Amino acid sequence: QVQLVESGGGLVQAGGSLTLSCAASGSIFRINTMGWYRQAPGKQRDLVASITSGGSTNYADSVKGRFTISRDNPRNTMYLLMNSLKPEDTAVYYCNLKIVNLNYWGNGTLVTVSS
Numbered sequence: 001q002v003q004l005v006e007s008g009g010g011l012v013q014a015g016g017s018l019t020l021s022c023a024a025s026g027s028i029f030r031i032n033t034m035g036w037y038r039q040a041p042g043k044q045r046d047l048v049a050s051i052t053s054g055g056s057t058n059y060a061d062s063v064k065g066r067f068t069i070s071r072d073n074p075r076n077t078m079y080l081l082m083n084s085l086k087p088e089d090t091a092v093y094y095c096n097l098k099i100v101n102l103n104y105w106g107n108g109t110l111v112t113v114s115s
Contacts, residue, residue: 002026002104004095009109016113017083022095022106024076033098034071034078038091038111045094049080063089085113 008020020036035050049059049069057069068081078095090113095106 002028002097002099004097004104004106006093006095006106006109009093009111011112011114012085014085014087014113014115016085017081018085018111019082020080020093020095020109020111022078024078024095024097024104028076028097029099030073031099035096035098036069036078036080037094037096038089039094039108040088040091043091048093050096051078082111085111087113087115089113 003025005023006020008018010018012018031053033050033052036048037045038048039045047060048063049067051057051069051071053073066084071078090111092108092110094108097104
């Protein structure tokens with residue numbers, strides 16, 4: 001059983017910054033991919049950024065240059081540093097863990113960016 005717990009969401013003004021954290025616990029195979037997805041009201045859940053256990057990263061075009069994903073493998077924790085936030089970044093942000101063909105999700109944390 002794997003548990004993912006997100007934290008760090010909140011309300012921020014446009015241009016501001018937030019850092020999200022995702023703590024993973026349970027039966028976590030050391031080779032995996034972690035990622036952040038987001039879902040705005042009425043829209044589908046989309047990938048924001050992902051990072052492999054080896055450190056390779058991937059970003060959505062809309063966040064490149066503004067967001068930075070990182071992870072602390074010994075602590076099984078992933079982070080998302082979000083700079084220069086825009087109102088369109090408003091969404092529920094979900095932590096995801098992929099182990100082979102298994103997908104695990106956190107409950108999400110709300111990020112609201114005011115204009």
